[in-house]
Amino acid sequence: MEYAIHTLLARTAHVQQNAMRPYLQKLGLTTGQPKVLRCLAMNGPCSQRMLADYCEVDPAVICRMLDPLERSGFLTRKQSQKDRRQGEVALTEKGKATFAAWEEEYEKFESRMLAGFSDEERKALAGFLKRAYRNVGGRLL
Amino acid sequence: MEYAIHTLLARTAHVQQNAMRPYLQKLGLTTGQPKVLRCLAMNGPCSQRMLADYCEVDPAVICRMLDPLERSGFLTRKQSQKDRRQGEVALTEKGKATFAAWEEEYEKFESRMLAGFSDEERKALAGFLKRAYRNVGGRLL
DNA sequence: GAAAATTCATTGCTATAGCAATTGTTGCGC
DNA sequence: GCGCAACAATTGCTATAGCAATGAATTTTC
Numbered sequence: 001m002e003y004a005i006h007t008l009l010a011r012t013a014h015v016q017q018n019a020m021r022p023y024l025q026k027l028g029l030t031t032g033q034p035k036v037l038r039c040l041a042m043n044g045p046c047s048q049r050m051l052a053d054y055c056e057v058d059p060a061v062i063c064r065m066l067d068p069l070e071r072s073g074f075l076t077r078k079q080s081q082k083d084r085r086q087g088e089v090a091l092t093e094k095g096k097a098t099f100a101a102w103e104e105e106y107e108k109f110e111s112r113m114l115a116g117f118s119d120e121e122r123k124a125l126a127g128f129l130k131r132a133y134r135n136v137g138g139r140l141l
Numbered sequence: 142m143e144y145a146i147h148t149l150l151a152r153t154a155h156v157q158q159n160a161m162r163p164y165l166q167k168l169g170l171t172t173g174q175p176k177v178l179r180c181l182a183m184n185g186p187c188s189q190r191m192l193a194d195y196c197e198v199d200p201a202v203i204c205r206m207l208d209p210l211e212r213s214g215f216l217t218r219k220q221s222q223k224d225r226r227q228g229e230v231a232l233t234e235k236g237k238a239t240f241a242a243w244e245e246e247y248e249k250f251e252s253r254m255l256a257g258f259s260d261e262e263r264k265a266l267a268g269f270l271k272r273a274y275r276n277v278g279g280r281l282l
Numbered sequence: 283g284a285a286a287a288t289t290c291a292t293t294g295c296t297a298t299a300g301c302a303a304t305t306g307t308t309g310c311g312c
Numbered sequence: 313g314c315g316c317a318a319c320a321a322t323t324g325c326t327a328t329a330g331c332a333a334t335g336a337a338t339t340t341t342c
Contacts, residue, residue, distance in 0.1 A: 003282055005251060005263070006157060007176075008270040011282055013154035014197065016147060018300085019277040031300095032328050035148075049290060056155065061329055063292055068327085085290040085337045110146060113277050121269065122146070128258075128266040129149040136160040136254050141144055141152055159330085172330095173298050190320060202299055204322055209297085226307045226320040 009132075016113065023105050027098055028072060036065055037074065037091065037099040045090035047080065056140065074098060150273075157254065164246050168239055169213060177206060178232065178240040181216065186231035188221065197281065215239060 017031050024031060039054040040046060048066070052059040066089065069075050074095035080086040091099070114122055133141055158172050165172060180195040181187060189207070193200040207230065210216050215236035221227040232240070255263055274282055 003267070003271075004247065005255060005267060005270075006161065006247070008267055008274065008282060009150070009154050009157060011197065011279060012270045012274040012277075013150050014299090015274055015279045016150060016277050020147065021300085030327060047290075048292095056152065057328085058330055059291070060293080060331080065328075083290085083338070087291070106145065106147070113273050114146060115276050116272065117269075124265065125269045125273075126144070126146060126149055128262065128269070129146075129153045130144075131257065132254050132266075133149065133153040133156055135256050136153075136157050138152060138156040141149060155329090162330085171297060188320075189322095198298085199300055200321070201301080201323080206298075224308070224320080228321070 005132075019113070020106075020109055023109050024102070027102055027105065029098065029102060030068075032065060033069060033074075034099070034102055036062070036069065037095060037102070040075065040089065040091045041096065041099050045088050047086040048089060049086065051089060054140070056138070069095075146273075160254070161247075161250055164250050165243070168242055168246065170239065170243060171209075173206060174210060174215075175240070175243055177203065177210065178215065178236060178243070181230065181232045182237065182240050186229050188227040189230060190227070192230060195281070197279070210236075 021031055024034070029037075035055050036051060039051050043050070043054070046054070048059055048062045052062045055062065066075070066077060070077060073092055075089055075091050077087050077089050080088045117125070130141055162172055165175070170178075176196050177192060180192050184191070184195070187195070189200055189203045193203045196203065207216070207218060211218055214233055216230055216232050218228050218230050221229045258266070271282055
């Protein structure tokens with residue numbers, strides 16, 4: 001039987017997420033948290049609005065995700081001086097260290113997922129995904 | 142900047158889902174429902190366990206997804222005669238018609254997502270996704 | 283400079299998803 | 313055939329995600 005691309009894409013992403021969970025759990029992370037930490041690690045302290053834009057999710061999602069991340073001591077929230085509407089979210093040392101550890105751990109995962117892929121194939125896959133991403137409205141990657 | 146494959150995959154799947162939502166809403170469907178309808182359309186009446194296996198989600202997820210699908214009149218649930226532990230989930234006529242309409246509607250979406258892809262590229266992308274899917278533990282596609 | 287529009291964070295509601303525990307039912311070992 | 317293991321559906325709890333509405337602060341418009 002033939003599968004539609006959207007099915008292959010959704011299923012692969014879904015199974016991928018389940019496969020990553022044990023790696024993340026070793027570091028005390030859930031599956032959605034690394035992308036928030038990544039934004040902060042790459043861009044430094046951000047407002048929640050910036051996090052939402054970068055992660056391409058609704059601001060409400062970020063708002064709710066920050067509570068457990070703060071409780072776990074990965075980041076801190078405070079009010080911005082310049083604009084009291086905005087918060088300023090920043091990684092703690094623990095947050096930085098945990099994200100760095102995840103980046104290392106992730107290598108193991110990726111080599112498993114792409115086992116048997118040549119360098120050309122990896123490049124081609126990345127290029128295809130990026131093109132499809134842009135075709136359906138993605139603006140960031 | 143370079144993006145990890147898992148990021149490209151997760152983001153593309155995520156944006157894809159948001160892009161499909163309006164098409165689905167025209168038919169009164171939510172983003173998770175088509176895969177359940179597909180299983181029933183392809184395989185005929187199923188137990189919830191079969192649906193969970195086919196959709197690669199926890200049986201609890203199927204259990205909770207059936208309530209709204211039943212309320213919308215897309216399917217019916219009854220107890221199996223042979224094994225009273227199992228239920229028997231079956232599409233209604235409305236469910237069949239709606240799924241068929243979705244399959245048509247989906248064509249429009251896919252041609253948008255894969256605009257600019259040659260036939261070879263489509264085949265290559267599908268092949269790559271399937272290999273990655275299997276590498277991370279997928280057993281069905 | 284005051285009224286209107288916009289922006290940011292948050293909360294409520296729903297959908298999708300995993301895991302653990304529970305209940306009821308079947309099947310197996312003996 | 314009885315007890316126990318396995319299995320099916322369900323429910324509770326949490327995480328991720330979208331959308332709508334709200335309240336507070338800022339910016340724009342006039």
